[in-house]
């Protein structure tokens with residue numbers, strides 16, 4: 001309970017919603033802080049259990065995958081074959097208490113959103129399929145009141161005014177996929193902090209790379225990459241870069257000599 005701090009904007013000299021005299025408050029505050037520092041809790045995060053957000057709605061879920069879910073009736077659902085952890089649901093509610101089982105290491109109480117793709121579109125709202133979206137120069141503001149149905153997940157999403165303005169300005173097409181699907185797609189291509197020993201596809205120099213060279217994926221070493229991206233010119237520029245300072249000093253010296 002020592003960990004619970006609440007920021008009070010309207011009250012003064014309160015600890016855990018209890019008012020104190022000014023002197024007493026500072027005395028108690030000192031006591032609490034020194035106790036927390038002694039037990040190293042001062043630098044700790046708030047513990048997992050008090051989070052009100054379902055685990056699968058947070059970014060943690062994008063990085064720490066879950067292998068399977070065990071429903072309250074003990075049926076199992078595999079979500080990700082590459083992961084190890086298990087989630088045990090307590091009820092079938094939309095947001096339910098659950099246990100995150102980290103394979104003998106720890107069991108953590110979490111919250112879980114059960115219905116993965118629940119679709120709720122208000123009755124009066126007009127829907128439009130992503131495939132039927134008009135092109136960017138034909139679209140008008142009426143699109144802002146419609147629910148667009150994602151071409152991949154069938155989940156509805158809306159386009160906001162600022163987004164439409166930006167897309168029109170940049171001449172970009174309207175999005176056809178739900179933003180959560182787009183994030184998942186992006187993350188599925190993200191390297192996971194591991195380095196592999198690979199050879200540069202151009203000069204065959206050995207390098208450490210984020211990506212594994214397979215399925216036609218090529219990796220280049222830094223130098224070959226720069227050459228590939230910016231052409232031969234960059235090589236000449238990079239060769240002269242270290243001498244630039246020296247040239248500047250020489251020009252300055254010549255200038256000073258001239259002054260004499």
Ligand SMILES: [Zn+2]
Pocket residue numbers: 200201202203204205220221222223224225
């Ligand atoms: Zn190379």
